[in-house]
Amino acid sequence: MAYDVFLVSAIEDRDLAKLVARRLRALKFKVWFDQKQENETFDAKDARNATNSDMMLVLWSEHAVKSDWVRAAASVGHSRPGTLVQVGLDKTIPYEPFRTQKRHSIVGMTSRKTPEGFYKAIDALAELAGRTDLREWMGYGSKDEDERADWLAAHPDDPLALHAKAQREKDLGKKPAAAPAAQGAAALAAASIKGTSTPNGTKHVVGVSIAAAARGAAAAKPEMDEESGLGWGTIAAVLLTIAAMFILAWFFRSEPLSPVLRTEAPAVGNAVTMAAACPAGQVPRSIMNEVLTPGPIIDDTND
Structure with missing residues (x-):
């Protein structure tokens, strides 16, 4: 700092x-x-x-x-x-x-x-x-309010005048604008999912909600004081980005395997699935073709 x-x-x-x-x-x-x-x-x-x-x-x-x-x-x-x-x-x-x-x-x-x-x-x-x-x-003393006001008006860029202006806005209930970095992060999080489509062609409505939440968080959260080094707007943007990542992960989640794919999966990694897919007393065709393929009979009893 x-x-x-x-x-x-x-x-x-x-x-x-x-x-x-x-x-x-x-x-x-x-x-x-x-x-x-x-x-x-x-x-x-x-x-x-x-x-x-x-x-x-x-x-x-x-x-x-x-x-x-x-x-x-x-x-x-x-x-x-x-x-x-x-x-x-x-x-x-x-x-x-x-x-x-x-x-x-x-x-x-x-x-x-x-x-x-x-x-x-x-x-x-x-x-x-x-x-x-x-x-x-x-x-100036505490009673010299008019003189103080004139001095602040004559030095609008002085830190004293800027502080007085910020204090007046706070007293009037006007919230400070969010940091540009926080606004950019929130907009990026909203844009990353706003245009996503579902498999049936419909638009995802979650993107609109996230964009609205980003705008609301950026407008509602004032920045922290300069000693902390971190603003509420930045924290809100990070949380919104994390929420967007979870939503995307849910939307693009893996689908369960179909019965056909399950039976064609490798035997070692899908042993339980194969046992459920094959009726009792039968052998999977993949094993018959690759492991139990008939061959010539060798008589080794005379050795």
Whole structure:
């Protein structure tokens, strides 16, 4: 999964990092943050998540400069120009090459106090992400409904505006459209059996039912949230495809052998069938022709 911001902090600074992550997510940044981190090993999974993130925010402190994990993560961010943003939780100065790069101080930040450095850090992240006027949005209170509405109208493509639009549609009962992949899979499952004909020439009506069910499932099932990675539409399409396979298997099922075919079947594989097909006291003609064919009589009693 791709993230907007990869948040880096020392384990000892976890509480403040949680606050920063919460503020970023309120602005609709997708944030990677391991709040259950217990070791200092920067493994392959961490490296993959760091490289899959558009930006990296490093929280420097006296604990962070001693952390192997923080140093390794920050090095990944430094190796990707135009992605690294730094803040300082205290007056600690990190080592090179981070010493000379700009850092925004958020000393004293709490849930009720937002230092100027945090606004500057948000401005830096917004510039890298191509977003504007986030500082203005952060200045609105819960009672500034008109100002918020005007801001959203002026920034229709911002994640905040897109989220607000989705929320309004949800409140109105409008269901989101199914994923294109789910619609395609459902249509393929319906088309695969819609035109099937029975031996007497009549059309199979099951295909129509499956097509209707596919359309209904695609329209009725909303997608799951982005964290799950799997949508209800996709699950519905898979289930419909499996149902179509069972229907096809039933339609093209094997027919029972006729009595003639049963008697002509191999003796070893159809011994029970042959015993039922031949009356008692008689020998099947196939055995008479292939096994009991008369031949010359040989007298071996004089040997």
